[in-house]
Amino acid sequence: MSIDASARIHPSAVIEDGARIGPRVEIGPFCVIGGDVRLDEGCVVKSHAVITGQTTIGAETTVFSFACVGEIPQDLKFAGETTRLEIGARCRIRESVTMNTGTSGGGGVTRVGDDCLFMAGAHVAHDAQVGNRVIMVNNSALAGHCVVGDDVIIGGLAGVHQWVRIGQGAIIGAVTMVTNDVIPHALVQGPRGELDGLNLVGLKRKGVSRADITALRAAFQMLKQGDGAFQDRARRLGEETDSAYVRTIVDFITADSDRGFLTPS
Template sequence: MSASIHPSAIIEEGAVIGAGCEIGPFCVIGPEVVLGQNVVLKSHVVITGNTHIGDDSVVFSFSVIGEIPQDLKFGGEKTSLRIGARNRIREHVTINTGTAGGGGVTRIGDDCLLMAGCHIAHDAHLGNRVIIVNSTAIAGHCIIEDDVIVGGLCGVHQFVRIGRGAIIGALTMVTNDVIPHALVQAPRGKLDGLNLVGLKRRGVDRSDITALRAAFQMLKDGEGTFLERAERLKHESESTYVQEMVEFILGHSDRSFLTPS
């Protein structure tokens, strides 16, 4: 009863609206939608499907959240979308539910900023504090870890993983996995160094930054294959940041990796 709902909004029977929510003019909310406390829908927002949105999130006008996947294999099976707390979803953003073949769930963590016109496809998983800049498309099954920034007008290929703390420059097409804390730029996505600015802003200790720079240099110039170099790093560095990078590289990959040029 504490929610504020504009009389022109349509809320279908079965929807759950949390305390303190603000539902603006001409919004449409489907029967399986659950909104946490203090969620704000500005106006002309469509929330549909089995979609949950966490507390204190704001969705701006003309966004469509929870529609079915853009996947020709989709046959109407029950899938879902889970969005965490304190997210900012700007104008014209589209986010789809999952597919049965991809795990059935699209997930977005907490404190993300999805800027105007970006698209998050089926079965993608975004971590916490992720920023997706205007008109960028995240394809199906992608994994975007915590604290990643993807610049404007980028495209991320399906099944790509982007490691924690990486930054992708604007106008970049990413077709392979990106190691944690990396800097990627150029039209076809080149691994061009480390996201040193991001590391410093997050207060990472200088010794860890030095260790990461040394690790990157070994990955770039060391002997053997990229995976063999990563395996050596596993035994040569005690930095938790380097070990995180090594675990990412030695983990499962559907797209191989962007490697230092």
Template sequence: MSVDPSAKVHPSAVVEEGAVIGPDCQIGPFAVIGPEVTLGRGVVVKSHAVLTGWTDIGDETVIYPFASVGEVPQDLKFKGERTRLIVGKRNRIREGATLNTGTEGGGGVTRVGDDCLLMTGAHVGHDSQIGDRVILVNQVAIAGHCHIGDDVIVGGLSGVHQWVRIGKGAIIGAVTMVANDVVPYGLVQAPRGELEGLNLVGLKRRGVERSEITALRAAYQMLAQGEGTFMDRARRLSEETDSAHVREITDFILAASDRSFLTPK
């Protein structure tokens, strides 16, 4: 066990032999830190949180009561192989959230980026890759092997099917089941997840230039109503566009996928 002298550990907390506690960490009462857990600088683990498994927590992340971070995957194929959870910097992991390590068949690593907010009861399944500045609202369930891009917001009580990709800057409405890939900057709503447009509010909030937003709107219309199949339209758009944001959409569509796409209405 390595506990930096500047760290504050409550007497009732359990820090197991082998754990690494970085500078300025705070570990609250009845928290449990497992033997393969590493905490970066300034991590706060509040009362009754449990950190276990081969888990790395980045600087200044705060983990709230009753969160379970680094437990084994919820996968019947898991046979105890050594897999990992990596959580980035400045994240907020709220009460009752659950994050599982990876599986050997899925690459072995579950990863959360920087500056994310995982609200009460949110779940990140095995081998999922969560980008930066992602918000998972209360009770969101991200199944195994998902890829969630930067700046994505998933509304409360929503679920994301295993292997689904959600592109950068997309927004998922509350109480939505997402069973297919979502293009970058997409707006998805309805109980069974329908692509209803672009996340224009998010684009404007991030200061995207009007010319880029105009190009995105034109690209969306082409994908919705152009000639040929959805993939044909994406290929043609990829050849014609000069917009960096549109290029992100076409690259996403033309990349390898284990699921089909939500297509424009």
């Protein structure tokens, strides 16, 4: 066990042998910290939270009460192999959030980037790869093997099917089921998720130039109404565009997909 002298740990907390507790870490009452857990500088773990498994949590991240982080996957194929959960810096993991370690069949690691917000009741399943500045709203769920790009927002009570990719800057509406890949900067909504346009509000908030937004709008129309298959339209788009934002969409569509794509209606 390695506990920095500046850490503040409530007497009722259980810290198992082998845990590594960094400088200025705060651990509240009745928490359980497993023996293979590492908490980096300035982490805060509030009362009754459980952090277990081969779990690393980056600096200044806060884990709120009753969250359960690092438990084994909810996957019947899991056979007790050693797998990991890696969480970045400055994340906020709110009440009753659950995050699982990976499986050997999915690379063995569940990863979460920096500056993410997981609101109460959100779930991140095994082998998911979550980017930076992602927001998962209350009771949303990310299934196994999903890949979520930077700056994505997943609305409350939304569900994302296993193996789905969500491109950077996309927004998923509340109470939406997403069963296919979502292109970057897209807006998806409806009970069975439909690609309903671009996340224009998010692009403007991010300070994307008018020229790039215009290029994205034109690209979306070409993907919606152009000739040929969806991937063929994307390849033609890639030959014509000078916009880095449009290029991101082209690269996303032409990459490998396990689920196919949500396409414009």
